[in-house]
Amino acid sequence: MYYYFNPDYHLKYNKDNFLLLTYSLFFSPKYNGETKFESKIPQLFAVLLSYFDGQNLDSIYDKIEKDCKIQREKVEPLLSQLINNDERVFLKIEKEGYVFPKNCIIKRNKPIIEYKEYSHIRENKYNIDFPVIDINRHYTPTDIILNLTTKCYTDCIYCYCDRSRKFDSPLSLDKINSLTDEFENIGVRNFDITGGDIFMYSKWKEVIKYVISRGFKPYLSTKKPLNETEVEILKNIGVDSIQFSLDSLFPKQSTEVVRIGDGYIDKVRKTFNCLKKYGIEVNLHTIITNKNKEKESILKLSEFVREFDNIYEWRIDNAFYSSFLTLGQNKLMLPRLHDMEKIGEWLKEIEQTMRKDVKLTYLEAGDFKTEPYQTIEEFHDRRSGCSANWSALYVLPDGKVTICEFLYWHERFIIGDINKNTILEIWNSEKAKNLFHLKREMVRDSSPCKHCDGFEICHNYKHFCWKDVIAAYGNENWDFPDPSCPKAPKHDKHLKLL
Numbered sequence: 001m002y003y004y005f006n007p008d009y010h011l012k013y014n015k016d017n018f019l020l021l022t023y024s025l026f027f028s029p030k031y032n033g034e035t036k037f038e039s040k041i042p043q044l045f046a047v048l049l050s051y052f053d054g055q056n057l058d059s060i061y062d063k064i065e066k067d068c069k070i071q072r073e074k075v076e077p078l079l080s081q082l083i084n085n086d087e088r089v090f091l092k093i094e095k096e097g098y099v100f101p102k103n104c105i106i107k108r109n110k111p112i113i114e115y116k117e118y119s120h121i122r123e124n125k126y127n128i129d130f131p132v133i134d135i136n137r138h139y140t141p142t143d144i145i146l147n148l149t150t151k152c153y154t155d156c157i158y159c160y161c162d163r164s165r166k167f168d169s170p171l172s173l174d175k176i177n178s179l180t181d182e183f184e185n186i187g188v189r190n191f192d193i194t195g196g197d198i199f200m201y202s203k204w205k206e207v208i209k210y211v212i213s214r215g216f217k218p219y220l221s222t223k224k225p226l227n228e229t230e231v232e233i234l235k236n237i238g239v240d241s242i243q244f245s246l247d248s249l250f251p252k253q254s255t256e257v258v259r260i261g262d263g264y265i266d267k268v269r270k271t272f273n274c275l276k277k278y279g280i281e282v283n284l285h286t287i288i289t290n291k292n293k294e295k296e297s298i299l300k301l302s303e304f305v306r307e308f309d310n311i312y313e314w315r316i317d318n319a320f321y322s323s324f325l326t327l328g329q330n331k332l333m334l335p336r337l338h339d340m341e342k343i344g345e346w347l348k349e350i351e352q353t354m355r356k357d358v359k360l361t362y363l364e365a366g367d368f369k370t371e372p373y374q375t376i377e378e379f380h381d382r383r384s385g386c387s388a389n390w391s392a393l394y395v396l397p398d399g400k401v402t403i404c405e406f407l408y409w410h411e412r413f414i415i416g417d418i419n420k421n422t423i424l425e426i427w428n429s430e431k432a433k434n435l436f437h438l439k440r441e442m443v444r445d446s447s448p449c450k451h452c453d454g455f456e457i458c459h460n461y462k463h464f465c466w467k468d469v470i471a472a473y474g475n476e477n478w479d480f481p482d483p484s485c486p487k488a489p490k491h492d493k494h495l496k497l498l
Helices: 043-050 057-068 074-082 119-123 171-186 204-215 226-238 251-258 264-277 295-309 327-334 337-351 376-382 423-427 430-436 466-473
Strands: 002-007 011-014 017-021 040-041 053-055 088-092 096-102 105-108 144-149 188-196 241-245 281-288 313-317 359-361 394-395 400-402 414-417
Touching: 002 171, 011 043, 017 043, 043 119, 053 337, 074 088, 144 171, 171 188, 171 204, 171 264, 171 423, 188 204, 226 264, 241 264, 251 264, 264 281, 281 295, 281 337, 295 313, 295 337, 313 337, 313 430, 337 359, 394 423, 414 423, 414 430
Parallel strands: 144 188, 144 394, 241 281, 281 313, 313 359
Antiparallel strands: 002 053, 002 105, 011 017, 017 040, 088 096, 394 400, 400 414
């Protein structure tokens, strides 16, 4: 038997501990791992997990005993609980507790091709103590997105991008390559390249090729039809899957949603035939607006999914409020809550007729949060966490670095410039740290947060969505509460479905 630390997970050095993370935020697990997992574990445990690289158990424990001077009988009772475990495992060691994901170590009858080893973890002398694990900002950024162009192929009615500036990144290929090297050296988990539309960037081939050569698997998303030459290039440089966004197969409807000329659907179909020919899998993504919410449109898309067996996932989301559209444009474009609930019912029926190897992802009735939280305590406990400046950064086409892809060039959230500093210098800059550990004195008197008793809890660990704050109250009121907070002022923006 072959024993592996599950490739669905990732180990990342985090100063006094290691992060055990889901390997990819975008790609579905292949080995029954969890889709979203993050836990801090002692450095010694990361070292022990690194030995599970495809050997049999006797060989693994012999190596651990030889290299780490730890006898098998001391670690096997702990590690055996992590092999093909159906549920998360809580291990208590020396009065401290640590959480491990399900199927942390997997047992297989055959080896895994191109398995990513973590032998480099063993090359350094790490702390073998079992420290108290604090919830804190990642020691180095874990996920980085590089936007290379603001150009798009389509002109979607639901666009959330800042389209006031249309240009390719002025960064040279040498600069982009050196950035890629830096990201690899500091242990970045996901390095994704985007736009606009990445395939509207003039040097997409060179960038994607180099990023893949450094061990990253970028999540490539497009609405641009690709010809056979382009698809063949993708295959040859190591791309095995992409996301394609397709909102309707009815030409008139498609024109209304993505505002592109005649012949778009035919070009898309040719693209999918080419992707199928070269064995490139597709995650199909559909955005529901007020224009494509009808059952006929959903059924037509489901037939398309059945037609192409290289579509491995179909994800359906509702459009959301865009700060870069007017209030009137948002009202005309957004679907309603009852629309999405009906679509959820249709998709549940459609799911029964789909291929078993297709994952259908959508929200059902009850998944949509439409009302503000009733108490501060409920808001603190139940709000979603935000990765911006906690574990993630976003590099704009001109080299400016912001904390979130939806905030673009908002000066308050620009924390550095890669033309002037390294990504680590930016991550550890005073502006980045002050934004993460926001102090009460940095907030204006006009903000309800200024005198709120829950200020410290709100601005620690989970934080909240600054994108929604800006959308609800405007750029100048960046320091206002999250609109879901019961103390937040009323606003007229439709941030939640009506």
